[in-house]
Amino acid sequence: MVKINPNFQKLPGNYLFSEIARRVSAHAAANPGKKLIRLGIGDCTLPLPPAVIKAMSAAVEEMGKKESFRGYGPEQGYEFLREAIAENDYAALGIKLAADEIFVSDGAKSDCGNIGDIFDKDNSVAVCDPVYPAYVDTNAMAGRAGDHDGDRWTNLIYMPCTAETGFMPEPPKRTPDMIYLCFPNNPTGAAATRDRLSLWVDYAVKNGSVILFDGAYEAFITDETLPRSIYEIKGAEECAIEFRSFSKTAGFTGTRCAYTVVPKALKRQGESLNSMWNRRQTTKFNGVPYIVQRGAAAIYSDEGKKEVAANLAYYQKNAAVIREGLTKASLSVFGGVNSPYIWAQTPGKASSWDFFDLLLNKAGVVSTPGAGFGPAGEGYIRLTAFGDAEATIEAVERIADSIR
């Protein structure tokens, strides 16, 4: 008799965004005709940049002709894309990476979960609280989280990120083997300084830990003193894996392209994690569609860079609108600078699911309840800057009205 993975039975309820989708569907069904504004999920609304469209159209045409058709590509991604990444996202910051330290994939969500394959089940794992749920759930599935006690996982190390500490985690008492960090942070919108990241890199090098650094929101950094990559920090190449995505940078949420950096200098127990990840990817993955990789590479053209910058400016404006509007409405608001996420305290100490329901029912605005990101997210909601500009303005007005 086959045995199922018992860890799945420990997972509480639904994945956060599925639960939101369920409540929103139920609300929409009960209120036909009412216009909902969705600022919950961090999903882009601007179309793909023209340079990307042009490159993908050309690639589709190539696939239709025998002489230019492409079958299996390299599992790790085409050289043209890996090299464009190395040059534009790293060399431009003074970071030397070889193309084969970069692994192109279908998404940072996939990689943040799949990376667990190369680590032993018995490592201790630290996550920020609140945290992007995928880190937690994938480690729970792998058996690293222990049991869920209704509130927390017994074996996870939670690093509270609260207003008191500027939403920055502190090194925990029990030393973790694997440390998930995400800056600019999802969900709090907090961005880490060079000193902050240096502290973590030194800590990981000293303890032999590995930092799993989610840099999916790097493109939203505007403060030039902030690091854009963990590899700007001395020693990080010996202790950190970095996840990046084209989802929020260039609107690829439905087009699917991301990449993960595993430096060759990163070794544990005599093994190169770069080789291990390469083995994992060549065995369990077959690369990103050629068409999509051509689209991703186009964002590094002169034209593409300008268009991406314009889209980012549009979303940054939304972030400012939300931040300023909610502040004016007397909410305590964090993030929204160097980040597409706004993290707002619920008024009157309302629970975050209650405030989510209030915003859904009274304002017709979809947010994300902070409690869905972990116990320390209770008392907050997250709003995203990825909506339509006019709708965002309207949403802020509606929220202000609903809490007046």
Place this chain on the structure above:
Amino acid sequence: MVKINPNFQKLPGNYLFSEIARRVSAHAAANPGKKLIRLGIGDCTLPLPPAVIKAMSAAVEEMGKKESFRGYGPEQGYEFLREAIAENDYAALGIKLAADEIFVSDGAKSDCGNIGDIFDKDNSVAVCDPVYPAYVDTNAMAGRAGDHDGDRWTNLIYMPCTAETGFMPEPPKRTPDMIYLCFPNNPTGAAATRDRLSLWVDYAVKNGSVILFDGAYEAFITDETLPRSIYEIKGAEECAIEFRSFSKTAGFTGTRCAYTVVPKALKRQGESLNSMWNRRQTTKFNGVPYIVQRGAAAIYSDEGKKEVAANLAYYQKNAAVIREGLTKASLSVFGGVNSPYIWAQTPGKASSWDFFDLLLNKAGVVSTPGAGFGPAGEGYIRLTAFGDAEATIEAVERIADSIR
């Protein structure tokens, strides 16, 4: 100190196709100007069908306009594709599947490996010998294979598939919990009859095993008495997961789209494997690009069906050319009917890597050494029908010359 997954250290040498690529590169570097014919990897050479190109071009345009742009899609695939699959690939065979029993993914290779996430580490696993290496390597990584003794994995149950038994596995003495079956088979090209599959379904139902059925080559079945899906067999919905791919059907090797069927009737220890796989996919995957799903759906249009059939006929002709040519050259040849793979015995009991090297060096033809698929593959090579038609004819002539 972080601990790596110790199972990676047990993996012998390189993944088969990487090793072939290495030898071919070395040969090409040493013999510049020599024309190599690649019949090793099962990679398509015909361009994508015009209906697919048309649909993808239109989808690229949609992504470039705000009103038709698509962000995150459902992790499980769009309804339009899941329904087209249910109707054309299943209802047409008399199999009733709901759209939510079908999970669209980026590849059967990914799914065949990732499916292990929902099963316990301590299940016993049976594989055919020879076998597509990804089943073995992914289970080894997950700790289900034990140790590699230089020849075999100590905990895997090998089911020898030899010429004597028509390359059909027999139920093993030790009862396996997870049973990987692939028909039409990669690498032997053997196709299973209804009676054969019934035997396995009854066996799995009786023992509570789960069959992981790889049907990636279903489109090559021409014999109408053969089952195209394991769900044509009574009871299979209670014991089998089926993997399908657009790679070989419609030339999607570089475009990446596949799907996995997990019937709702499939339960173990009171849990629905459909729900478990849904949880796995929503947590560790973010769906296939919208553009690609539109391309995949187009193969079910009238135009698309005709074009796919024409491409399949082209490859089937190649299979016949190889089968007949090698037979004429006095090789013992199997497969190549109902299958794109030709499985040929090496002459003079040569080892399969030696014969691979001979074909590479004397004929300039890339094959796949049978030993790379497992101990019982020794003494065979695999050739694929996915090459260019003229090149395939030339390859067969060159092979005949090289062994004369």
